[in-house]
Amino acid sequence: DQQVKQNSPSLSVQEGRISILNCDYTNSMFDYFLWYKKYPAEGPTFLISISSIKDKNEDGRFTVFLNKSAKHLSLHIVPSQPGDSAVYFCAASGTDSWGKLQFGAGTQVVVTP
Amino acid sequence: EPEVTQTPSHQVTQMGQEVILRCVPISNHLYFYWYRQILGQKVEFLVSFYNNEISEKSEIFDDQFSVERPDGSNFTLKIRSTKLEDSAMYFCASSEARGSGDTQYFGPGTRLTVL
Numbered sequence A: 001d002q003q004v005k006q007n008s009p010s011l012s013v014q015e016g017r018i019s020i021l022n023c024d025y026t027n028s029m030f031d032y033f034l035w036y037k038k039y040p041a042e043g044p045t046f047l048i049s050i051s052s053i054k055d056k057n058e059d060g061r062f063t064v065f066l067n068k069s070a071k072h073l074s075l076h077i078v079p080s081q082p083g084d085s086a087v088y089f090c091a092a093s094g095t096d097s098w099g100k101l102q103f104g105a106g107t108q109v110v111v112t113p
Numbered sequence B: 001e002p003e004v005t006q007t008p009s010h011q012v013t014q015m016g017q018e019v020i021l022r023c024v025p026i027s028n029h030l031y032f033y034w035y036r037q038i039l040g041q042k043v044e045f046l047v048s049f050y051n052n053e054i055s056e057k058s059e060i061f062d063d064q065f066s067v068e069r070p071d072g073s074n075f076t077l078k079i080r081s082t083k084l085e086d087s088a089m090y091f092c093a094s095s096e097a098r099g100s101g102d103t104q105y106f107g108p109g110t111r112l113t114v115l
Helices: none
Strands: A010-014 A019-025 A030-038 A045-051 A056-059 A062-067 A072-077 A086-094 A107-112 B005-007 B010-013 B019-024 B031-037 B043-050 B053-057 B065-068 B075-079 B088-095 B110-114
Touching (some): A010 A019, A019 A086, A045 A056, B010 B019, B019 B088
Antiparallel strands (some): A019 A072, A030 A045, B031 B043, B031 B088, B088 B110
16 A cells, blocks of 8 residues: 655765655545654654645755645755755655555665765 | 653563553644554554544554553553564654644654564
């Protein structure tokens, strides 16, 4: 049941450059999308979210873009910093199952000096 | 900043034994959740809980699992008779409300190892 997909298991980016993480979903009932960051042996840490009524949400270095027609969202991190090296999860919830988050498989980001 | 806490950080148990994983959600939150992540796999929803009742549960959450809010602060997940395949990271989460649009905040997790 892969309703949320992150097709890139890993991403390597140079410090100072932009990181772009992608996420696709299949459930048209999803109306809230979140990005979490996770370090090893820690829980997911909330980064940024977007409601389906918007197409962009920005918070500091993090911007999430939502393309509803394509059922696609992306997270932009600019500029990337070494501390951004972590696994990033896309998650979604919808009106058919409020509160139940569906997670993607995650993308391992490595920021190199 | 308020945070979700979980104890223990690591629990080792023998197959067939009962385990209780504990969580203290953020104090003004009303909705509580358990998720798990088996090594190398996705984070999976187990159960949501509100007003002393299960709101929703996944097919993983069978009769071996139960949740309880025994007092005003703790939220527990009990596995009655652990199996090898229950080995995973278990994450507790909480949110202010349950509507789509309410952010869930996660605890650091409990690593459960079943031998």
